[in-house]
Ligand SMILES: Nc1ncnc2c1ncn2[C@@H]1O[C@H](COP(=O)(O)OP(=O)(O)OP(=O)(O)O)[C@@H](O)[C@H]1O
């Protein structure tokens with residue numbers, strides 16, 4: 001198998017006396033969607049926050065394409081091309097799609113905003129993901145549906161030339177049709193060679209788009225499986241702790 | 250993937266003049282009304298007061314309206330920068346008062362050169378803005394409370410600087426000239442032509458840039474129509490102001506000096522808000538501070554800058570005020586700040602943050618000034634004036650809240 005885009009070994013994180021991550025190993029490969037599942041409080045968000053540099057790990061090794069890296073701030077993470085699409089989206093409703101996609105990294109020409117350049121790039125990024133549901137790229141985000149907002153947030157990471165895209169429950173608040181669209185989008189991200197990590201509580205979504213499934217149970221990675229080699233009830237058993245996989249990782 | 254170079258999504262620039270017009274109408278219906286209600290109010294008030302008072306549309310009162318409005322426009326524009334962040338600066342008026350007190354003390358008692366004294370006034374303003382911004386952005390005290398504290402404290406500062414009941418005449422002709430002197434006729438015409446040419450040139454420049462990236466442009470006729478509308482309305486105003494409006498034997502004519510000053514400042518503010526990174530980030534922080542932070546924007550810095558700009562423009566409005574009445578006194582700027590907030594909100598600047606422009610605020614300022622001026626001409630008691638202004642503010646804030654519901658935003662402040 002190829003080199004993992006992200007490889008974590010023996011990652012520890014505790015908050016005071018509470019050990020949240022107790023020696024976690026994890027791999028995510030380019031071109032693959034890796035699901036990160038586990039019950040509430042298992043430590044999924046904590047694992048992600050370490051990768052995005054928001055909340056660094058206490059100890060452990062992080063390898064980025066085989067090379068050991070330090071991720072202490074969001075800036076460092078995004079310099080490596082690690083982008084996070086947060087559960088609560090982080091879009092400005094009063095700005096339009098283009099403005100949101102370029103927020104914080106606006107293109108300038110002679111010191112002023114180069115709107116035309118940004119509009120073209122944003123349109124291309126959306127087109128490359130075959131996004132057709134938005135009416136206009138100059139629509140305000142306040143007028144978009146939940147699925148469309150998720151689409152904009154994901155497309156933003158493409159624009160930033162992401163190597164690794166982490167999605168925290170991207171379909172949590174969506175209806176059937178919109179979930180379908182977002183899952184297709186997730187698949188296309190991976191098909192474009194990006195390593196995608198998707199946190200989800202919805203196993204049918206996971207089985208639909210993910211290549212690998214990593215299961216956290218009380219701060220330990222109890223299994224990292226290929227979707228094709230496992231089934232729904234096994235994964236449930238790992239999540240609830242009734243089954244453990246010896247010798248994984 | 251095959252059509253990646255052939256963008257298929259629309260951008261709102263497509264279609265004929267008619268399409269653009271119907272798109273505009275549907276935006277209005279969705280609650281994105283901008284300053285249209287305020288423009289309507291200007292028209293209604295003009296009709297109403299013209300009917301009730303023969304003086305209202307006289308040449309002298311027409312010019313006066315704009316001169317008075319300039320003062321409020323400047324303060325309302327100042328407030329736009331903080332209201333866009335869903336903050337408020339109740340101390341804007343007294344900040345101007347303190348800066349003018351410093352100015353007059355330096356000129357009168359220390360015989361400082363008036364330009365240096367004005368600069369000192371601006372520096373005092375910027376420093377106050379910085380301090381307010383620091384309390385709000387770094388310490389996290391709500392701006393309402395911080396600026397209320399400054400509002401009270403600075404009234405005391407004005408008294409201390411100027412003494413109980415102190416009123417000082419300004420004997421600097423250049424400062425007095427701002428509100429009381431007029432430009433030669435040709436300069437008024439030049440102003441309107443420069444404005445139209447600038448508007449047209451910026452429009453052409455934007456179109457050229459879009460064309461360079463092979464993006465669709467709106468019909469050229471829209472730019473032509475807008476430029477001509479400016480030329481005609483502005484030309485009409487200049488025509489009226491260039492006629493003798495004196496009731497005595499010495500002729501008074503020409504566009505007041507304050508008008509080009511105001512136009513230039515409004516242009517700069519609009520440019521900063523709409524075409525620079527800082528402006529974009531200001532709107533972003535106003536819309537969703539957390540999203541702005543995660544996008545790498547230094548939120549605290551934006552907030553502090555906004556309060557500094559607000560204080561700076563408030564000082565400009567203080568200079569206009571002092572120039573108009575010819576003196577500096579210890580109670581300057583105590584009540585105007587609420588009219589400033591009213592003007593911004595009436596003009597369509599949202600108190601929820603993230604929506605509005607300085608031009609909206611200036612139209613709102615015109616509405617408030619017209620009410621003030623018109624009721625004054627009708628010799629209504631001052632009480633009526635306050636009641637009407639309060640009613641208009643309540644109406645505007647209600648429209649704002651309803652529009653926010655319409656556009657799908659939550660009414661809860663973040
Ligand atoms: N800043 C913190 N201080 C103390 N404890 C924390 C902190 N952040 C997380 N925890 C604890 O760490 C554990 C794991 O939390 P985490 O948010 O990573 O879980 P999760 O797997 O994302 O759960 P969910 O599915 O509910 O989102 C929880 O018990 C939580 O209470």
Ligand SMILES: [Mg+2]
Nearest residue numbers: 041044045046
């Ligand atoms: Mg979580």
